[in-house]
Amino acid sequence: MSKLVPPHGGKGLTLCLLHGSELVAEKERAEGLKKIEITPGERGDLIMMGIGGFSPLTRFMNKADWQSVCEKFMLSDGTFWPVPVMMTATKEDADAISVGNDIALVCNGELMATMKVDEKFEMTEDMKRKECELVYKGEGEDSADDKFWDVAPEDHPGVIRVLNRKPYCLAGEVKVLSEGEFPTKFKDIYLRPAETRAIFEEKGWSTVAALQLRNPMHRSHEYLCKIAVEVCDGVIIHSLIGALKPGDIPADVRVKCIDTLVKGYFVDDNVVQGGYPLDMRYAGPREALLHATFRQNYGVSRMIIGRDHAGVGDFYGMFEAQEIFDRIPYASYEDACKVPGKALLCQPLKIDWTFYCHKCDGMASMRTCPHGKDDRVILSGTKLRKMLSEGGDIPDHFGRDEVLAILREYYEGLTEKVEIKMQKAASGEAMK
Amino acid sequence: MSKLVPPHGGKGLTLCLLHGSELVAEKERAEGLKKIEITPGERGDLIMMGIGGFSPLTRFMNKADWQSVCEKFMLSDGTFWPVPVMMTATKEDADAISVGNDIALVCNGELMATMKVDEKFEMTEDMKRKECELVYKGEGEDSADDKFWDVAPEDHPGVIRVLNRKPYCLAGEVKVLSEGEFPTKFKDIYLRPAETRAIFEEKGWSTVAALQLRNPMHRSHEYLCKIAVEVCDGVIIHSLIGALKPGDIPADVRVKCIDTLVKGYFVDDNVVQGGYPLDMRYAGPREALLHATFRQNYGVSRMIIGRDHAGVGDFYGMFEAQEIFDRIPYASYEDACKVPGKALLCQPLKIDWTFYCHKCDGMASMRTCPHGKDDRVILSGTKLRKMLSEGGDIPDHFGRDEVLAILREYYEGLTEKVEIKMQKAASGEAMK
Numbered sequence: 001m002s003k004l005v006p007p008h009g010g011k012g013l014t015l016c017l018l019h020g021s022e023l024v025a026e027k028e029r030a031e032g033l034k035k036i037e038i039t040p041g042e043r044g045d046l047i048m049m050g051i052g053g054f055s056p057l058t059r060f061m062n063k064a065d066w067q068s069v070c071e072k073f074m075l076s077d078g079t080f081w082p083v084p085v086m087m088t089a090t091k092e093d094a095d096a097i098s099v100g101n102d103i104a105l106v107c108n109g110e111l112m113a114t115m116k117v118d119e120k121f122e123m124t125e126d127m128k129r130k131e132c133e134l135v136y137k138g139e140g141e142d143s144a145d146d147k148f149w150d151v152a153p154e155d156h157p158g159v160i161r162v163l164n165r166k167p168y169c170l171a172g173e174v175k176v177l178s179e180g181e182f183p184t185k186f187k188d189i190y191l192r193p194a195e196t197r198a199i200f201e202e203k204g205w206s207t208v209a210a211l212q213l214r215n216p217m218h219r220s221h222e223y224l225c226k227i228a229v230e231v232c233d234g235v236i237i238h239s240l241i242g243a244l245k246p247g248d249i250p251a252d253v254r255v256k257c258i259d260t261l262v263k264g265y266f267v268d269d270n271v272v273q274g275g276y277p278l279d280m281r282y283a284g285p286r287e288a289l290l291h292a293t294f295r296q297n298y299g300v301s302r303m304i305i306g307r308d309h310a311g312v313g314d315f316y317g318m319f320e321a322q323e324i325f326d327r328i329p330y331a332s333y334e335d336a337c338k339v340p341g342k343a344l345l346c347q348p349l350k351i352d353w354t355f356y357c358h359k360c361d362g363m364a365s366m367r368t369c370p371h372g373k374d375d376r377v378i379l380s381g382t383k384l385r386k387m388l389s390e391g392g393d394i395p396d397h398f399g400r401d402e403v404l405a406i407l408r409e410y411y412e413g414l415t416e417k418v419e420i421k422m423q424k425a426a427s428g429e430a431m432k
Numbered sequence: 433m434s435k436l437v438p439p440h441g442g443k444g445l446t447l448c449l450l451h452g453s454e455l456v457a458e459k460e461r462a463e464g465l466k467k468i469e470i471t472p473g474e475r476g477d478l479i480m481m482g483i484g485g486f487s488p489l490t491r492f493m494n495k496a497d498w499q500s501v502c503e504k505f506m507l508s509d510g511t512f513w514p515v516p517v518m519m520t521a522t523k524e525d526a527d528a529i530s531v532g533n534d535i536a537l538v539c540n541g542e543l544m545a546t547m548k549v550d551e552k553f554e555m556t557e558d559m560k561r562k563e564c565e566l567v568y569k570g571e572g573e574d575s576a577d578d579k580f581w582d583v584a585p586e587d588h589p590g591v592i593r594v595l596n597r598k599p600y601c602l603a604g605e606v607k608v609l610s611e612g613e614f615p616t617k618f619k620d621i622y623l624r625p626a627e628t629r630a631i632f633e634e635k636g637w638s639t640v641a642a643l644q645l646r647n648p649m650h651r652s653h654e655y656l657c658k659i660a661v662e663v664c665d666g667v668i669i670h671s672l673i674g675a676l677k678p679g680d681i682p683a684d685v686r687v688k689c690i691d692t693l694v695k696g697y698f699v700d701d702n703v704v705q706g707g708y709p710l711d712m713r714y715a716g717p718r719e720a721l722l723h724a725t726f727r728q729n730y731g732v733s734r735m736i737i738g739r740d741h742a743g744v745g746d747f748y749g750m751f752e753a754q755e756i757f758d759r760i761p762y763a764s765y766e767d768a769c770k771v772p773g774k775a776l777l778c779q780p781l782k783i784d785w786t787f788y789c790h791k792c793d794g795m796a797s798m799r800t801c802p803h804g805k806d807d808r809v810i811l812s813g814t815k816l817r818k819m820l821s822e823g824g825d826i827p828d829h830f831g832r833d834e835v836l837a838i839l840r841e842y843y844e845g846l847t848e849k850v851e852i853k854m855q856k857a858a859s860g861e862a863m864k
Contacts, residue, residue, distance in 0.1 A: 226800040230659050230783055265792065267802050351662055360697065361829060362794025368658040370699050397793060 003206035004197055005301040008293055009056025009079050010341020013193055016058045017050030017176040026175055030104040030114050036093050036170070041161055043107040043180065044242045044278045045085050048294060050113075050176030051192040053276060055297045060087035062119040062171035066127075070134040073289070073328050079342045080328070082289035083135055083281065086123070087115070087170050094120055094168035103170070112178050119171040132159045138284050138316035155313050157245050158282040182277045186241050189255055191274040196236060197299040199272055205233035209349055210300040212291050212309070214240045214280060215381070216249055216257045216407055218399045220354040222265060223363040224304050228349060229270045232302055237262070238295070241275035245282075245312075251275065253410045260402045274298070284309070284316035285324035289344070292325075296346035305348045322350040356397035389414065435638035436629055437733040440725055441488025441511050442773020445625055448490040449482030449608040458607055462546050465536040468525050468602070473593055475539040475612065476674045476710045477517050480726065482545070482608030483624040485708060487729045492519035494551040494603035498559075502566040505721070505760050511774045512760070514721035515567055515713065518555070519547070519602050526552055526600035535602070544610050551603040564591045570716050570748035587745050589677050590714040614709045618673050621687055623706040628668060629731040631704055637665035641781055642732040644723050644741070646672045646712060647813070648681055648689045648839055650831045652786040654697060655795040656736050660781060661702045664734055669694070670727070673707035677714070677744070683707065685842045692834045706730070716741070716748035717756035721776070724757075728778035737780045754782040788829035821846065 007013045018026050038046070048054040056079060061069065064076040066084050075081045087105070089097070097103060097117055105113040136158050137143050142151045152159040182190045191199070200208050209228035211221060217237070228235040237258055241251040255275070262271050276294070281287050287310035292303035309321035317323075325348045352365040356377040360369050369376070377397050379387075387394055389411040394404055439445045450458050470478070480486040488511060493501065496508040498516050507513050519537070521529070529535060529549055537545040568590050569575050574583045584591040614622045623631070632640050641660035643653060649669070660667040669690055673683040687707070694703050708726070713719050719742035724735035741753035749755075757780045784797040788809040792801050801808070809829050811819075819826055821843040826836055 226796070227659060227662050229800050230797060231663055231781060265802065267799055270799055349663060356794075362788075364658070365662060367699055367702055368661050370697065 002197070002201055004200055004208065004299040005296055005345050007052065007055045007193070008296045008344065008346075011056045013052030013297060014055040014058050015050070015052045015194075016174055017047075017179065023177060026114060027111060027177055029102075030111055030177065033102050033104040033114060034093075034097065035104045035106045035111075036089055036097075038087060038105045038107050038112065039161075040107065040243055041279045041281075042087050042105075043112055046105065046113050046174060046176055047179050047182065047277045049085075049174060050179065051194075051277075053193055053278075053294045053297050054085065055193070057081070057085060059173045060115070060169070060171050061085050063121045063169070065171075066131075066169070070131055074342070077342075080293070080344045082286050082293060082328075083283060084131060086165070088123060088166040089168045089170050090166050091168060093166075094170070097170065105174070107180075110178060110180065112180070113174045113176045115170065115172045115174045117170050117172045119169075121169055121171075123165055123167055123169045128162050128165060132162050135286050136162070136283050136315070138311075138320050140284075140311075140316040140318075140320070141314040143315050151313070152315075156282065156315060157280070157312060158287075161281070179277065182241065182275075186251065186255075186275050189239065189273055189275040190241065190277070191272075191298075193297045193299065196272065196274055200234065200236075200299045203234060203269070203272075207232040207302065208300045209235045209302040209304055210238045210291075210295045210298070211235060211304045212240070213237060213254065213258070214244060214248065216254055217261055217403065219356060219363060219397070220306075222261060222400070223354045223365075224306055224351050225266070225271070226363075227351060228302065228304055229267075231349075234270045234272065235304075236272045236274050236298070236300060238298070238300075239273070239275045240278060240280060242277050242279040244280055249407075249410065253406065257403045257406050260406060261400055264402055265400060280310065282310060282312040282315075284311045285321040288321035288348070289324060289328065292346040292348060293344055296344065300346055302349040303346050304351060306351050307353045318353070319350075322348060325350075358397075385411070434629070434633055436632055436640070436731040437728055437777050439484065439487045439625070440728045440776065440778075443488045445484030445629075445729060446487040446490050447482070447484045447626075448606055449479075449611065455609060458546060459543065459609055461534075462536040462543055462609065465534050465546060466525075466529065467536045467538045467543075468521055468529075470519060470537045470539050470544065471593075472539065472675055473711045473713075474519050474537075475544055478537065478545050478606060478608055479611050479614065479709045481517075481606060482611065483626075485625055485710075485726045485729050486517065487625070489513070489517060491605045492547070492601070492603050493517050495553045495601070497603075498563075498601070502563055506774070509774075512725070512776045514718050514725060514760075515715060516563060518597070520555060520598040521600045521602050522598050523600060525598075526602070529602065537606070539612075542610060542612065544612070545606045545608045547602065547604045547606045549602050549604045551601075553601050553603075555597055555599055555601045560594050560597060564594050567718050568594070568715050568747070570743075570752050572716075572743075572748040572752070573746040575747050583745070584747075588714065588747060589712070589744060590719075593713070611709065614673065614707075618683065618687075618707050621671065621705055621707040622673065622709070623704075623730075625729045625731065628704065628706055632666065632668075632731045635666060635701070639664040639734065640732045641667045641734040641736055642670045642723075642727045642730070643667060643736045644672070645669060645686065645690070646676060646680065648686055649693055649835065651788060651795060651829065652738075654693060654832070655786045655797075656738055656783050657698070657703070658795075659783060660734065660736055661699075663781075666702045666704065667736075668704045668706050668730070668732060670730070670732075671705070671707045672710060672712060674709050674711040676712055681839075681842065685838065689835045689838050692838060693832060696834055697832060712742070714742060714744040714747075716743045717753040720753035720780070721756060721760065724778040724780060725776055728776065732778055734781040735778050736783060738783050739785045750785070751782075754780060757782075790829075817843070 068076045101117050209232045211225050225235050295303050305322050307318050352367040354365045357364045357369045357375050359371040359375045377395050500508045533549050641664040643657050657667050737754050739750050784799040786797045789796045789801045789807050791803040791807045809827050
């Protein structure tokens with residue numbers, strides 16, 4: 001029997017990705033169905049449902065689930081779930097579809113899934129604003145009551161995504177027909193929940209931590225992972241390989257950094273690298289809960305939550321994503337005993353702000369280092385990007401040389417591309 | 433309601449140390465009782481029972497408990513307990529005492545307790561050998577089947593203690609009348625379970641780790657503590673202030689080292705220093721279980737178990753004290769649900785061999801550092817003692833300078849004492 005934490009929801013991995021002849025038949029059937037274009041964000045959710053990453057979800061949510069999730073952190077059947085998973089449609093499409101219809105879901109020309117529509121409802125502007133306030137509004141500076149709606153639509157990509165939703169929602173069970181580019185484009189690190197579970201089991205692990213990663217891995221992330229390795233059987237460095245916001249570093253560069261770091265600074269046997277096909281929602285605390293929830297499906301029992309997890313701007317308090325685990329329903333071990341299958345079992349591994357400290361003579365955090373600001377090597381992402389792209393010297397101990405070299409190369413490439421563009425533009429000008 | 437782990441055994445802290453008028457009256461009554469001399473080891477166990485450190489134990493064990501503990505890790509009522517807690521008597525004393533008698537327990541002239549004897553039994557040589565084999569025999573080199581009885585009586589202080597027991601055991605409930613020198617001699621760090629619990633609660637902690645310490649605290653111990661601080665609400669550096677084996681460093685020097693280290697290298701608010709009045713048994717894995725059991729009474733939920741915990745010589749496998757937690761009965765959370773009150777709730781925080789590594793550029797363990805022997809700063813206790821007492825240079829990064837200075841001073845003092853003794857001896861010779 002597996003010693004790993006069971007998938008969320010008490011029903012095992014609920015896979016709805018079709019294979020083989022079933023897939024061929026369903027694709028054929030889909031040809032005759034009405035096609036609805038879905039967004040890239042909805043596509044990510046769909047693939048996660050397909051591979052069991054969103055177990056026990058195998059459907060886009062109806063209105064009751066949407067409301068229950070927003071207000072009570074649970075599906076209408078009482079199963080813990082932290083964020084809405086919605087499929088939206090234009091008024092025109094919605095008018096053309098009746099409850100009971102089968103439809104085909106398409107994204108950028110690719111057939112992704114079929115769905116049996118069992119509910120259709122309007123997603124009013126009021127509902128969108130309610131979701132933003134309940135799910136995306138934190139306790140950080142930008143979320144202050146008098147400020148949130150001034151700042152959010154421009155600076156919060158998650159809020160924009162909700163506000164830009166089409167005006168109708170379609171709910172229903174899905175059959176997923178494709179995992180898109182992930183199995184090929186990221187063939188070395190794209191792992192489905194059943195695959196990570198098999199890897200963990202083969203290694204004999206029972207307690208597994210996950211590091212959520214959407215930025216290059218520096219020593220502060222390395223330190224988070226190493227704490228996890230000290231106290232768990234192993235760690236999965238789990239990169240988001242879906243869409244990020246503009247300016248973030250692409251997945252292939254991040255993966256190369258991780259490879260290099262693991263090779264030079266980790267005991268190979270205690271670390272697994274993987275990627276998951278979801279887009280960022282930037283929902284801060286709520287997204288931290290989602291990260292723990294789907295990680296449980298991947299076989300992870302401890303989700304590393306550092307500072308400003310899944311945050312953006314100053315929308316969330318620095319440790320709000322840690323604190324939320326203490327106040328949600330159904331997330332303690334006691335609750336898990338009372339409502340088997342419905343509670344979140346993957347627990348947070350909360351770690352404070354980490355850095356290198358000269359006096360500590362090693363990595364430390366605000367919880368372990370009593371020294372002053374001047375003893376610590378701390379660098380903002382913005383400052384680091386500037387240093388890397390301008391070829392400036394990075395302070396000692398901040399990153400591993402091999403990793404910084406990869407990032408420098410990436411930024412130099414970017415600069416070259418810009419220069420080529422500018423040259424082309426200039427020569428174009430000249431030819432006129 | 434306290435968020436701390438409840439005391440072991442499901443009965444709260446079972447205190448049997450008397451106070452005030454009750455104490456005065458019992459002391460008076462004890463004057464008229466037959467006095468039995470107990471050993472220093474038995475005295476330590478007695479004080480732990482008095483202050484609730486051994487909850488739910490308030491009695492020296494009878495034969496059924498002794499056998500059940502040796503063979504099944506539990507008292508005869510099914511409560512988890514890892515080591516025998518026995519009171520022994522000479523044949524002469526045993527002959528003079530009948531079941532039902534009240535007796536007074538005395539150690540080095542001090543009245544320590546009264547006991548109502550409810551069972552008297554012979555502790556045969558066979559029983560002693562059986563206890564040694566079941567409780568003290570590990571899987572290390574010195575414990576190899578063909579070797580244990582050759583090596584143990586000389587080199588294993590715990591085995592010696594069992595073999596030297598007087599031939600009878602007296603069992604019964606105790607009333608403890610004194611905590612000996614601990615509240616005065618160690619007034620700054622002697623803390624009773626109710627006191628550590630009050631401190632932890634005031635700090636708002638729920639998950640608390642304990643570091644067991646009987647040696648000076650170097651960076652490897654500091655690292656264990658800091659990992660614990662990263663993942664728990666706080667840590668108690670818990671020093672044994674009872675008796676050690678000859679050659680070990682006395683408690684006051686160790687406490688001074690810890691003070692210095694905490695002051696310079698810890699965030700004060702995350703650390704508590706305490707001492708407990710027990711002697712070492714050197715029972716390795718079984719003692720690690722005892723350490724977790726009584727720590728639970730102090731409010732500790734995670735017991736740090738490093739390499740060769742509570743070991744001596746090569747009697748135990750390097751990580752045997754970690755592995756035992758996986759195979760004892762009643763020590764998993766599932767068991768805790770099935771047999772409430774009887775299971776051990778304090779879980780191990782297992783950490784591998786730790787050291788400073790130049791390539792890692794900080795502290796690391798065998799689980800996190802992939803580098804070679806030459807990159808690591810590792811020093812045996814014997815080698816360190818030699819360097820300290822001979823004034824040699826300690827390798828960089830091994831310890832904190834302030835702590836090493838205290839140890840140097842201690843060893844210099846030792847050398848002076850030896851020199852004075854030798855001078856006295858020499859002048860005595862000369863005077864003859």
